[in-house]
C-alpha cells in the first residue's frame with residue numbers, strides 16, 4: 001500500500017528533507033534564528049487583545065483579504081493597494097512566487113550562500129538551480145554580471161536574492177540590484193526580510209515591472225510567532241500572485257497585530273536602533289580577537305569567520321554559557337563561519353565573554 005502512496009507524491013516533494021520536531025531547550029539563549037531580542041511591547045499586546053475582543057470571531061474577514069492591513073501597508077510603502085499581497089510570513093510568499101511562476105525544468109538563479117528556503121522551494125517545483133558563488137575576498141559583493149549572464153544563458157524564469165543577504169549580512173546598493181533586474185530575462189525576487197536594519201527601501205525598483213519585493217513582520221516588528229509577511233510587485237504581477245495565496249490568508253488576530261505594529265512604528269524604530277548599536281558592539285569586540293573576521297552586516301545578525309574549525313567555540317558557548325548560535329554547516333561555502341543573532345545586552349555580553357575565553361586564551 002505504501003508504494004502507490006509514495007508514487008502519488010510529486011518527485012520534487014519526495015526529494016525534500018522531512019522536518020522533524022525541533023525540540024529547543026527553552027533555558028538556552030537562542031541566538032540562531034535572527035529573532036528580535038525584545039518581545040512585541042506588552043502595552044501593544046494589550047491593545048491587540050482589546051481590539052480582538054471587540055471583533056466578531058465567527059465571521060470570515062470582510063472582503064476576503066486583510067484590506068485594512070493592505071491599505072495601511074500601501075500608504076506606508078508609497079505604493080497602490082493593488083501592489084500589495086499579504087500572507088503568513090515571507091516563507092509562504094517565497095512558496096507562492098515559485099508556485100505562480102515555475103514549471104518543471106525551469107531554471108532559478110541565485111547567489112550562494114543565501115537563504116536556504118529558496119533552494120528548497122525551487123526543488124519542490126522541480127526547477128533547475130544555478131548558484132553563483134559570492135566571494136569572501138570581495139566582501140560577498142553581489143556578482144551582478146555573473147548572475148545576469150547565468151540567467152541569460154539558462155533563460156531563467158527567476159533570479160532570487162536577499163537584500164541584505166542572509167547569512168552574510170551584506171548590504172547591496174540599489175543601483176546594483178536595478179542593474180541586475182534590467183539585465184535578466186525573467187523576474188527578480190528580492191527578499192528584504194532585514195531591510196529595516198539598514199534603512200533600505202527598494203520600492204523604486206517596482207517600476208521596472210519584473211521585480212517582486214518580499215517583506216516580513218518577523219524581524220523588525222518582533223512578530224515571528226504571529227506570521228505576517230507581504231510581497232510588493234507591479235499591479236499585474238501582484239494580481240497573479242494573489243491567485244496562489246490562500247483565500248483568507250491572515251487570521252483576524254494577525255491582521256490586528258500587524259495594524260497595531262504599523263500604528264506604533266516609532267517604538268519598533270527605537271528597538272531597531274538598540275539592535276543595531278548592539279550589533280556594532282558585538283562586532284567591534286569580536287574583531288579584537290586573534291583569528292576572527294567580522295563580516296560587515298546591515299541586519300540583526302553578524303557573520304563571523306574564524307581561522308580555525310568552529311567546533312570549539314560552538315561547544316564552549318553552548319555548554320559553558322547556554323548560548324545557541326548558528327553553525328553554518330548547511331553552507332559549504334562558510335566552513336569556518338558562525339552566525340550570531342543580536343541578543344539582549346546581557347546575552348551579547350555572554351557571547352563576547354565566551355568568544356574571548358576560547359580565542360583570547362582566557363578560558364575558565
Ligand SMILES: Cc1ncc(COP(=O)(O)O)c(C=O)c1O
Nearest residue numbers: 089090091115166193216218229
Ligand atoms: C532572508 C529571509 N527571508 C525570509 C525569512 C522568513 O521570514 P518569515 O518569518 O516572514 O517567514 C527569513 C527568516 O529568517 C529570512 O532570513
